[in-house]
Amino acid sequence: MKKWNWIIASGVTAIATVNVQAQELSERQLCLLDKLNTTKADTTIADIRSQCKQQLGSADNEDIVQVDAVEKPGALTNRLKSEQVTQFDPYVLTPHRRNYLLPVITSNNINSLQYADVEGYQENLEDYEAKFQVSFKIPFNKESLLFEDDQLLFGLTIQSWWQVYSDDISKPFRETNYMPELFYATPTGWHPFGTNTGLAFGIEHLSNGRSQPLSRSWNRGYMQFVVEKGRFVFSLKPWLRFQEDEKTEPMESSGDDNPNITDYVGDYEFTTAYNDGDFEYILKLRHAIDTGRGSAELNWTFPLGGKFIGYTSIFTGYGESLVDYNHKQTRFGIGIALNNIL
Known part of the structure; x- marks a missing residue:
């Protein structure tokens, strides 16, 4: 004793x-x-x-020692700390978003109308296909820039939808989306209700690299506010689109390919994530303020063993890909992932 x-x-x-x-x-x-x-x-x-x-003569209900210490690191902070060990290793690519492969993802309403001008596509597209995502980020600074532990980073995310089961049209990649971005992230030092908080500011370019009539692209700036508490993380990400000139002819290469895209994909995104060590759950909601449209996406992962993680995804709404920005559908897929978000 x-x-x-x-x-x-x-x-x-x-x-x-x-x-x-x-x-x-x-x-x-x-x-x-x-x-x-x-x-x-x-x-x-x-x-x-x-x-x-x-x-x-003091009251007995006072605390022994009151300290205004930094809150305990949560799931996201622990991920960022582990990344710092290898992020400048030339043989390591640091994951940004999730890297995954869904060998089968289904749709209740495949967007065949957009491919009416591509010979053979409209009548031969299958409502199930494969999908994969590759995402990584590269930091620019080793030392803090403006605030302690802040970083300036470049990120690249590539998503592809592959009609691997469409034998009559030679199994094409139906759509590929590219999203390079430049962003600055910093902790705030603010800990309301025992949380940790952070801010990010960035610029994103989204494009599918296609020619007319399937070309889709837009640019946006965003601010992201992140709150973590233990195994939970919450994020609010509003964005502002950088407007482009209107097209005078639909088949022109210059000009806005999708002038009303925010009416469908939304003006902001709210995300909540939870990781209990074995399973990770992420709910992502997008909402357009003027039209009420948007989307909901639920992802969860589970252990498989080794490097691979089981990955399942459900999506419903608009904008699952750029070519589908104004097309509503519900999709379900299952496959493997290489990393979690938390």
């Missing part, structure tokens, strides 16, 4: 010494620290509190 009392007393003393300056302590806290350092090792914490109570 003496040993445990000494360990507890030493631990409380260390925490108080590291996190609080002596001049900021209350009289009760100074008394507690003084007693911890001067009393015998076999003195209990209860005895010390009682002595200070008698000495100062």
Whole structure:
């Protein structure tokens, strides 16, 4: 018992010494620290509190030591810390979003109308196909720029929809979307209700690299506010589209290919994620303020063993891909992933 009392007393003393300056302590806290350092090792914490109570006449319901310390790191912070170990290794690509392969993803309403001008596509597109995503990021700075632990990064995400089961049209890649981005991210140092918070500001270009009439692209700037608490992470990401010139002719290469895209894919995105160590769940909601349209996507992962993670995805709404930005459908897919988000 003496040993445990000494360990507890030493631990409380260390925490108080590291996190609080002596001049900021209350009289009760100074008394507690003084007693911890001067009393015998076999003195209990209860005895010390009682002595200070008698000495100062303070209420017994006060905390032993109040510290305004940084909250415990959550799931996202732990991921970022682990990335810092290898992010400048020339042989390592750091994941940005999830990297995955869905060998089969179905649709209740495949968007064949968009391919009416492509010979053979409209009548031969299958409502099930494969989908994969590759995503990585590269940091520019090793040292902090403006705030502690902030970073400027480049990211690239590529999504492809592959009609691998369409024998009559030679199994083409129906759609590929490219999203390069430049963004700045920083923790805020704000910890409301025991949370950790962060901010990101970025510019994204989204394009499918196609010629007319299937060309789709747009540019946007965004701000992202992130809150984490233990295994939970919440994110709010509003964006502003950079407008392009209107087309004078539909088949022109220059000009806006999709002038009303935000009416369908939305003006902001809300995401909530949870990881319990084995399973990860992510719900993503997009909403257009003027039209009420948008989408909902639920993803979850489960252990498989080795490097691979089981991955399942359900999507419903508009904008699953750029060519489908104004096409509503529900999709379900199952496959494997190489990394989680948390």
